[in-house]
Amino acid sequence: MPADFAAEPLILDVKHNSLDDGPGIRSTVFFKGCPLDCAWCHNPESKSPEAELAVDPAACVNCGACAAACPHGAIRPGAVDRDRCRRDFRCAAVCPTEALRRLGRYRPPAEILAELKRYLPFFRNSGGGLTLSGGEPTLYPDYAAKLLRGAKQLGIRTLLETGGLFDFTRFQENLLPWLDAIYFDLKLMDDGQHREFCGAPNGRILDNFRRLAVVARTGFFRLLPRVPLVPGLTDTDENLAAIARFLDDCGVRRVDLLPYNPTWTRKAVLIDRPTRLAIERWQTPDELERCRRAFAGFAIER
Numbered sequence: 453m454p455a456d457f458a459a460e461p462l463i464l465d466v467k468h469n470s471l472d473d474g475p476g477i478r479s480t481v482f483f484k485g486c487p488l489d490c491a492w493c494h495n496p497e498s499k500s501p502e503a504e505l506a507v508d509p510a511a512c513v514n515c516g517a518c519a520a521a522c523p524h525g526a527i528r529p530g531a532v533d534r535d536r537c538r539r540d541f542r543c544a545a546v547c548p549t550e551a552l553r554r555l556g557r558y559r560p561p562a563e564i565l566a567e568l569k570r571y572l573p574f575f576r577n578s579g580g581g582l583t584l585s586g587g588e589p590t591l592y593p594d595y596a597a598k599l600l601r602g603a604k605q606l607g608i609r610t611l612l613e614t615g616g617l618f619d620f621t622r623f624q625e626n627l628l629p630w631l632d633a634i635y636f637d638l639k640l641m642d643d644g645q646h647r648e649f650c651g652a653p654n655g656r657i658l659d660n661f662r663r664l665a666v667v668a669r670t671g672f673f674r675l676l677p678r679v680p681l682v683p684g685l686t687d688t689d690e691n692l693a694a695i696a697r698f699l700d701d702c703g704v705r706r707v708d709l710l711p712y713n714p715t716w717t718r719k720a721v722l723i724d725r726p727t728r729l730a731i732e733r734w735q736t737p738d739e740l741e742r743c744r745r746a747f748a749g750f751a752i753e754r
């Protein structure tokens with residue numbers, strides 16, 4: 453990752469009034485950049501730390517403004533020639549329908565914190581707060597710490613969503629003191645499968661979870677493991693039983709199961725990212741019930 457991204461990461465979006473990323477009404481900051489490469493990532497546009505051009509031909513009204521603005525001749529009817537595109541985003545700046553959009557922009561922490569102040573009553577009355585999501589916020593510990601510390605100084609409760617691949621010592625020093633809750637994704641317990649479908653070994657992730665589970669017993673923050681369910685991959689009886697055993701070993705008695713959402717494939721098309729996995733269906737109620745049952749024998753709440 454280029455050094456300037458480490459200090460000044462690109463932010464994909466700041467979504468206010470969110471009901472999806474933790475308790476109550478939340479403001480969620482989505483970071484760009486992730487050390488994992490999950491084949492089913494539901495935010496494929498957050499994988500790369502760099503700014504990207506999203507192209508949605510269905511929203512185009514053929515006004516021609518983008519072709520006139522592009523100095524590199526990269527616009528063809530209904531498409532962008534990505535080999536010629538220099539990603540200066542002049543086309544996106546003039547597109548009236550957001551058929552062309554720039555994804556990723558640096559936002560100074562002070563600017564985001566100033567926005568959060570407007571939502572203080574909503575956070576207070578709903579039990580909500582600030583969520584850092586991604587991508588992987590822990591890739592940017594200095595920047596993330598500024599946001600979290602600033603939020604706590606405003607009396608805002610904080611939550612981190614993470615894939616768990618981080619340097620534990622740095623995490624414990626920079627981020628943990630400012631966190632009220634951590635949603636920690638566990639995906640595949642078989643290391644070979646994890647390497648194949650998530651792009652990295654799972655050893656450090658599991659080790660980080662184990663260590664956090666010990667620290668969480670102090671009660672200073674809440675640790676919630678989450679399992680993104682992917683049909684035939686993470687939702688197999690074998691994988692779920694292995695996760696249940698692991699959580700039992702860690703003394704963790706609650707897990708959140710995230711039903712598979714196939715809409716990510718459309719987002720991948722917008723940024724021309726190849727999809728390795730083409731599972732385009734939702735899970736059935738029976739399948740979800742089977743997944744829940746995998747944890748019942750260990751007295752782990754779902």
Ligand code: SF4
Pocket residue numbers: 505521522523524525526527532536537538539540541542543544
């Ligand atoms: S980002 Fe720049 S180079 Fe690429 S298509 Fe748009 S205007 Fe042309």
Ligand code: SF4
Pocket residue numbers: 511512513514515516517518519543546547548549550551552
């Ligand atoms: S500027 Fe936007 S709406 Fe106009 S032709 Fe280009 S992509 Fe289509």
